[in-house]
């Protein structure tokens with residue numbers, strides 16, 4: 561068996577992650593009503609990973625992206641991206657962070673592109689804001705559009721593009737200033753599955769060829785077909801994750817997220833399948849821990865997961 565220590569470290573979320581959230585809390589207060597959108601969320605994403613965060617409506621996905629994009633601030637906890645402490649950034653650092661460190665792709669295509677500009681002009685615009693030399697902008701915009709497979713759309717305006725093409729142009733716009741991180745909020749939500757797969761192809765190219773670390777949030781559980789790592793978010797906390805490939809090539813490995821104080825949430829299907837309730841018995845072994853259903857008489861119980 562061959563081992564790849566680097567892959568092992570990345571898989572375990574150790575090393576020096578590019579995105580790190582510790583115990584993130586975000587409380588919204590409207591008309592005296594309090595909603596806790598993030599309830600102590602922990603997340604690490606290694607440099608160069610392409611990860612999907614999947615959760616039901618209201619689980620806190622957009623709230624997390626708002627914080628990671630530098631638009632919103634958490635109520636408590638810590639969040640750092642590419643060496644920027646998101647809670648401590650001043651106005652100037654925040655502006656630079658939003659311009660150069662992170663790029664965004666939103667679900668609504670209209671939010672990503674300016675309607676009166678061509679695809680090429682849309683991609684060149686963030687470079688102008690970042691004061692890139694004028695002579696280099698068009699060439700880089702052309703190159704980016706080619707990389708995400710929509711070079712043929714360069715002179716068309718958004719209204720002359722399909723939804724999938726618009727989103728691929730949006731990936732090029734988001735990647736224009738060479739950000740370390742690309743954040744995408746339901747980027748395929750308004751698309752059919754073929755166009756959605758093409759958008760994921762564009763994100764993968766941004767990941768593999770441009771080196772951007774990518775975090776996609778979606779409620780679509782099918783997204784795991786397009787990424788190696790899928791993290792599930794439930795009630796404002798990360799709960800479990802699936803890694804495709806890994807030890808058994810082509811297979812998938814299931815993980816539970818372990819927080820800093822050792823709490824983990826067992827997947828609902830395991831809780832149901834092994835009829836676990838209230839408390840479980842733990843049996844430490846040399847290389848794993850057994851989790852057993854606690855019966856009235858501990859000697860008689862026979863079912864458990866290990």
Ligand SMILES: Nc1ncnc2c1ncn2[C@@H]1O[C@H](COP(=O)(O)OP(=O)(O)OP(=O)(O)O)[C@@H](O)[C@H]1O
Pocket residue numbers: 588589590595596597615616617618619620621622623624779
């Ligand atoms: N600005 C806000 N003011 C008040 N409550 C908010 C605000 N933004 C989000 N919430 C609440 O926080 C919770 C999480 O919302 P969030 O939009 O992050 O979930 P989501 O997983 O992105 O859902 P969806 O998939 O429907 O977009 C929800 O209960 C939502 O109503």
